[in-house]
Amino acid sequence: MKKTVEDYRGCTSDKIVDSVYEEASLMSDKHIVHLNSTYEGGGVAELLKSIVPLMNDAGIKTGWRILFGSFGFYKITKEFHNALQGGDLSLSEEKKKVYEEVNENNSTFMHLDHDYVVIHDPQPLPLIRFVGKKQPWIWRAHVDLSNPNEGLLSYFKQFIRDYDSVVVSKKEYMLPYDIPQRVIHPSIDPLTLKNRDMGDAAVSKQLSDFGIEQDKPIISQVSRFDRWKDPIGVLEIFGLVKREVDCRLVLLGSTAFDDPEGEEVYQDLRRQVDVDEDVHVISQANDALVNAVQRASSVVLQKSIREGFALTVSEALWKKTPVVASNVGGLPLQVRDGFNGYLVDPRDYKQCADRVMRILLNPQMGEKMGLNGREYVRDNFLVTRHLLDWIRFLREL
Numbered sequence: 001m002k003k004t005v006e007d008y009r010g011c012t013s014d015k016i017v018d019s020v021y022e023e024a025s026l027m028s029d030k031h032i033v034h035l036n037s038t039y040e041g042g043g044v045a046e047l048l049k050s051i052v053p054l055m056n057d058a059g060i061k062t063g064w065r066i067l068f069g070s071f072g073f074y075k076i077t078k079e080f081h082n083a084l085q086g087g088d089l090s091l092s093e094e095k096k097k098v099y100e101e102v103n104e105n106n107s108t109f110m111h112l113d114h115d116y117v118v119i120h121d122p123q124p125l126p127l128i129r130f131v132g133k134k135q136p137w138i139w140r141a142h143v144d145l146s147n148p149n150e151g152l153l154s155y156f157k158q159f160i161r162d163y164d165s166v167v168v169s170k171k172e173y174m175l176p177y178d179i180p181q182r183v184i185h186p187s188i189d190p191l192t193l194k195n196r197d198m199g200d201a202a203v204s205k206q207l208s209d210f211g212i213e214q215d216k217p218i219i220s221q222v223s224r225f226d227r228w229k230d231p232i233g234v235l236e237i238f239g240l241v242k243r244e245v246d247c248r249l250v251l252l253g254s255t256a257f258d259d260p261e262g263e264e265v266y267q268d269l270r271r272q273v274d275v276d277e278d279v280h281v282i283s284q285a286n287d288a289l290v291n292a293v294q295r296a297s298s299v300v301l302q303k304s305i306r307e308g309f310a311l312t313v314s315e316a317l318w319k320k321t322p323v324v325a326s327n328v329g330g331l332p333l334q335v336r337d338g339f340n341g342y343l344v345d346p347r348d349y350k351q352c353a354d355r356v357m358r359i360l361l362n363p364q365m366g367e368k369m370g371l372n373g374r375e376y377v378r379d380n381f382l383v384t385r386h387l388l389d390w391i392r393f394l395r396e397l
Contacts, residue, residue: 002053002057003053003054003057003191004054004057005017005020005021005054005057005058005384005387007191008190008191008382008383008384011190011191011378011382011384012378012382012384012385016384016385016388017384019388020058020384020387020388020391021058021059023388023391023392023395024055024058024059024060024387024391025059026395027059027060027391027394027395028059028060030060030061030115030116030394031060031061031062031063031114031115031116032055032060032061032062032063032114032115032116032118032394033062033063033064033065033112033114033116033117033118034048034051034052034062034063034064034065034118034120035064035065035066035067035110035112035117035118035119035120035124035127036048036064036066036067036119036120036121036123036124037066037067037069037074037077037120037121037123037124038066039064039066040285041224041254041255041259041285042224042259043142043186043308043309043310043311044120044121044142046311047186047187047311047386048064048120049189049192050187050189050192050383051383051386051387051390052064054383054387055387055390055391058387058391060391063114065110065112067102067103067106067123067124067127068102068106069102069106069123070098070102071260072098073098073099073102073123074123074259074260075260076095076098076099077099077122077123078259078260078261079095080099080122080152081121081122081143082228083148083149083151083152084122084141084143084144084145084148084149084152084153085143085144085145085147085148085228085306085308086144086147086148086149086306087149088149089149089151089152091151091152091155096155099126100126100129103124103125103126103127103129103130104126104129104130106124106127106130107127107130107131110127110131112131113134114135115135115136116135116136116137116138116394116397117135117136117137117138118137118138118140119137119138119139119140119163120140120142121140121141121142121143122141122143122156125139125156125159125160126159128159128162128163129159129162133162136164136165136394136397137162137163137164138163138164138165138166138167138397139160139163139165139166139167140166140167141166141167141168141169141173141308142169142186142308142309143173143306143308144170144173144306144307144308144328144329144330145168145173145174145175146170146172146173146329153175157177160175160177160179161177161179163179164179164180164397165179165180165181165182165393165397166179166180166181166182167181167182167183167184167393168181168182168183168184169183169184169185169186169308169309169330169333170183170185170309170329170330170333171183173308182393184386184389184390184393185309185330185333185380185381185385185386185389186309186311186330186381186386187311187314187381187382187383187385187386188311188314188315188318188377188381188382188383189382189383190318190382190383192287193287193288193291194287194288194290194291194315195291195315195318195319196291198288198291198292198295202288202292203291203292203295203296206288206289206291206292206293207292207293207296209289210280210282210284210289211280212248212250212280212293212296213248214296216246216247216248216278217245217246217247217248217298217299217360218247218248218249218250218293218296218297218298219238219241219247219248219249219250219297219298219299219300219301219356219360220249220250220251220252220293220294220297220299220300220301221234221250221251221252221300221301221302221303222252222253222290222293222294222300222312222315222316223253223302223304223310223312224253224254224255224259224262225253225254225255225262225263225265225266225269225283226259226261226262226265227261227265227305228304228305228306228307229253229302229303229304229305229307230303230304230305230326230346231251231253231265231269231303232268232269232272233303233346233349234249234251234301234303235249235251235269235272235273235279236349237301237303237349237352237353237356238279240349240350240353241353241356241357241360242278244357245357245360245361247278247298247360248278248279248280249278249279249280250280250282250293250297251269251279251280251281251282252280252282252284252289252290252293253266253282253283254283254284254285255283266281266283269281290315291319294312294315294316294319294321295319295321297316297321298321298359298360298363298366299321299322299323299324299356299359299360299366300312300313300316300321300322300323300324301323301324301325301352301356302323302324302325302326302331302335303325303326303346303352304325304326304328304329304331304346305326305328305346306328306329307326307328307329307330307331308329308330309329309330309331309333309334310325310329310330310331310334313325313331313334313335314334314377314381316373317334317335317340317341317370317373317374317376317377318373318374318377318378319370319374320367320370320371320373320374321370321373322340322341322342322359322366322369322370322373323335323340323341323342323373324341324342324344324352324355324356324359325341325342325343325344326343326344326345326346327343327344327345327346328346331343334376334377334380334381336372336376339369339372339376340369340370340372340373340376341359341369341373342355342358342359
């Protein structure tokens with residue numbers, strides 16, 4: 001069912017909805033295109049599925065294009081993704097050649113005659129070199145850039161400097177370049193299947209369909225199967241908690257086409273928990289199941305080592321579920337320690353387990369944190385605010 005900006009009046013203030021329409025009307029003659037590497041899997045596709053149609057509804061023509069690449073290309077860009085977040089990288093001339101050739105090939109059939117071009121993440125970054133640039137180009141970097149691999153960043157600089165602006169999720173991610181940069185926080189869409197209201201019977205049906213019983217408290221982490229999310233660490237933390245509180249763990253995720261490592265991480269997890277009936281590792285791009293698991297959980301974990309933002313945190317908070325998250329990247333933007341959950345040292349598993357147990361053993365405190373979380377997301381991380389941020393930013397270019 002098609003959603004309109006008007007539909008969000010029940011979720012956010014009338015003032016924000018009115019402002020979206022009013023300010024979008026000043027750009028009704030403009031045409032925007034977003035370009036990323038996949039329609040499915042991960043936070044970028046999640047954002048664009050809401051932002052693009054709602055921008056059109058507000059009166060600004062907005063399109064969405066995909067970069068087409070080989071498995072080898074995505075294996076290389078996954079290495080680049082890891083390196084941007086501080087990982088090691090062997091940057092060979094062959095990798096550069098494949099990376100640039102895929103973008104050059106795409107440029108031959110990309111008709112980018114729009115008023116604004118928004119490039120998401122590193123996969124299509126070099127496209128600007130091969131397309132006749134006639135309008136503002138914006139690079140939207142979604143990853144944690146606070147400690148990037150210097151060799152890769154030096155290589156990327158030749159492309160980044162051709163952009164008119166860079167948009168990041170947090171001030172600390174801004175690059176040391178003389179180029180305009182802007183912070184725009186990501187958001188969740190409260191009216192999608194993943195986030196809209198779901199009754200207890202529907203929650204129970206979803207869990208039952210996947211063999212998840214509700215006879216014990218549920219701890220969950222909902223994330224792509226990615227080593228940066230530290231799913232092995234989550235298993236260790238669950239082991240510590242279970243010594244004190246009888247509970248279940250759900251690791252719910254999916255793999256993305258542009259992330260060749262995902263299936264390997266998933267299979268590794270399955271091997272480690274094959275005989276534990278209280279641990280469920282589920283690879284399923286099922287929005288209704290995500291909704292149900294986040295609502296049924298007593299605590300949601302986000303045990304990332306590095307994290308650009310993690311939409312799953314705001315998703316859980318919107319459902320009145322407290323979150324225990326690593327104090328890294330974009331997670332402290334969403335979790336206020338002691339208010340709607342806890343922030344922990346990603347290396348301190350005992351601290352994380354302790355915070356989880358505090359919530360499990362104090363359900364009234366957990367309920368209060370959940371209520372605080374819902375209001376915090378309403379005030380800061382809904383898609384209507386996100387729309388308004390983009391409209392105002394583009395008007396300034």
